[in-house]
Amino acid sequence: MSSVATAGPGAGWALLASELSVLFRRLRTWAMLIALAAVPILIAVAVKLSSRPATPGRGPLFLDRITQNGLFVAVTALVVCVPLFLPLTIGVVAGDTIAGEANLGTLRYLLLAPAGRVRLLLVKYAGAVAFCFAATATVAASGALAGVVLFPVGPVTLLSGDTISVGESALRSLLIAAYITVSLLGLSAIGLLISTFTDVPVGAMAATIVLSVVSQVLDNLPQLEWLHPWLFSHHWLGFADLLRQPIAWTSFGENALLQAGYIAVCGALAYAKFSNKDVLS
Incomplete structure (x- = not known):
């Protein structure tokens, strides 16, 4: 059964505000963010308490540089979290977008609001994107704080051999966090798509993480x-x-283009599925 949005743009912003409020008031959301924040702290403490310095080329990237400059804690933590921890938390949030509402029986009421199916999909995806930003920012901020507290901080030597100031290195860390956030947007779209196929949120979460x-x-x-x-x-x-x-933006652009492709394809498929899904019976 198709629904038609009859409300104005204000209804969309109100729905988005409600979605973000519900998402960031959940105990599960804060538990995941706290767990992510613990990763860089554990890395920093482990390196600080280690009786010998990390061997170059062993362990995560930049691990051997942490003792010389605490600013590398944030970058190392992001490298550690990208393969598993960040995708795991993103999978939980994205997989729950539609399936969670269907499982609770609230999806039909959202569509009767009237929110409209396109608007609801956009709002749900916007919520997942907001969590991507929050998750990556949490790791970066926790890493920066742990690095400043436990290790000396000073000018950073880049991969090109150039040395930059503390302020500019902090900006580079923010750029890396932004890069990783963009990297996770495609996974969020995949999770949203899978979430439209089931009323069991745990299944959608697991499928997204496995993918x-x-x-x-x-x-x-x-x-x-x-x-x-x-x-x-x-x-x-x-x-x-x-x-x-200087910074080369080629990889950033290629990554953004790839993720945009996944967002477009998965978004179209999610709408095709969701628009024909009977949730009001």
Whole structure:
């Protein structure tokens, strides 16, 4: 049964405000953010208490530089969180977007509001995007704080060999956080799409998380090199260009274009499915 939006633009903003309020008042949301914030703290404490410095080339990227400069804690934590922790939390939020409402029986009331199916999908996706920003910012902020407290902070030497000030290095960290946030937008769209196919949110969450793992596994198989540029996880760790002087924006642009493609395709498929889904019976 199709619904038609008869409310003005103000209804969309009110629905978005309600969605964000519900999302960030949930205990589950705060538990995930606290868990993400704990990752850089644990990394910093482990390095601080270690009796020997990290060996270059072993462990996560930039781990061996933390003791010389605490600003690398945030970058190292983001590298650690990208393959599993961030996709896991994003999968939980994105998979719950539509399926969660259907499971609770509130989806029919949202559509009778009248919100309209397109508007509801956009609002649900906007909520998932907001969580992407919050999750990445939490890791970056926690890492920066732990680094400043536990280690010396000073000018940073980039991959290109150039040295930049503390202020500019903080800006580079924000750019890396933005890059990773953009990287997760495609996964959020996939989660939204899967969420329209089921009324069981746990199933949608699990499927989204599994797909993120599968994509990364495929991206590491040299036999499937032809497929790598099309995988949504292909550019997740491709922010090295942001640590050079001058900044090369090629990888950022390619990543944004890839994620935009996934958003467009998954968004269209989600609407096609959701527009024909009978949730009012």
